[in-house]
Amino acid sequence: MHMARRTGRRPGNPDTRESILGAAREAFAERGFESASIRGIATSAGVDPALVHHYFGTKEQLFKACMNFPIDPAEVLPQVLSGGPDEVGERLVRFFLRIWDSPAGAAGVALMRSAVSNDWTARLLREFVTTQMIRHVLPSLTTIDQADAPLRASLVATQMAGLAMVRYVLKLEPLASAPHEVVVAAIGPNVQRYVTGDLGAAAAAAQRE
Template sequence: MSVEGNARSGRRPGRSGTREAILDAARERFAEVGFDRASIRSIATAASVDPALVHHYFGTKQELFTAALELPIDPETVLAQLAAAPLEELGETIIRAVLTVWDSPVGVPVVAAFRGLLTTHDPALARTFLLEVVLKDVRTRVDSPPGTGTKRSVLAASQLAGLLVTRKLLRLEPIASMPIEELARAVGPNIQRYLTGDID
């Protein structure tokens, strides 16, 4: 029996087994402490692997989070558009960016992933994804007066969730087939009010 074979006790054997162990540990850690407080090192420790292996399989922490949630698209494709939008145009920009993804070829697995996120995973993961990844920068930008950023961004998210259910799950007309620009003009101002208007 090889002594060297026993020396690698910190790594799980088998490529797929290692990857799944990391994903399981990541889901548990993200649900427990949130995205910001979960470190690659703590996830690696929980999975009994070297932190370098986590980076090898998944790259950045956000990429690991995307994989843990089984999302078929990197959230950064939408977040970059929101970051570049002027504050006074954020409502319509959110609608355009999100609907463009939903209506694209990856739209079906994206919607399925979000449905699964809400029904099969710990709800804490869904909250963490929404508050600490999707809405984090928006929450900071709309925090006026100070302390209202979370309330504003969650109100906006509730509008998006309703739109997702109406357009993609229930397929209620005319919203189900309404062009993106028309929906952006119709729904965008509501989201804009949540983000920058009077919410008292």
């Protein structure tokens, strides 16, 4: 009697995977995404660099695995922004609500809670927003002065992070239970101003730096 031959990638050893993830989280939090290396992470985890690639693929994929974020920004943000900048505020808020109100949003809520009380997680989240989100947003904002684009992107981040905290972590009513279109109508114009509106002295100061 011949046993059926198994195909596909073998499941990774949970202990090995967790060791790699632990070393990667520490490296990304301490050195940032750009400065952290697969070789350094592998050394800290006590494994061969090839094993890190085997389990997680690229450094970017490893970073995303560390964060356990509910979406892959590289895939979804270009789609949200592809309609042009004129209504990007409403599109971003509507998309944000759809993801965070879905079952996948629980991972984002857990991450926000941890970032509030844990500086290590906060540094990871800041690095994730900078390298995985803002990086994909800025190239799409072609109609604005690129000198103040980083400021605009970070202002959008403050609005979205505030919405996440109040609606999903604090669950402050009536915002916590408000229908999507009510939230979009109220917050979308604020996000739109951050993207394309006049920022006044703040934008001028950003261009001088």
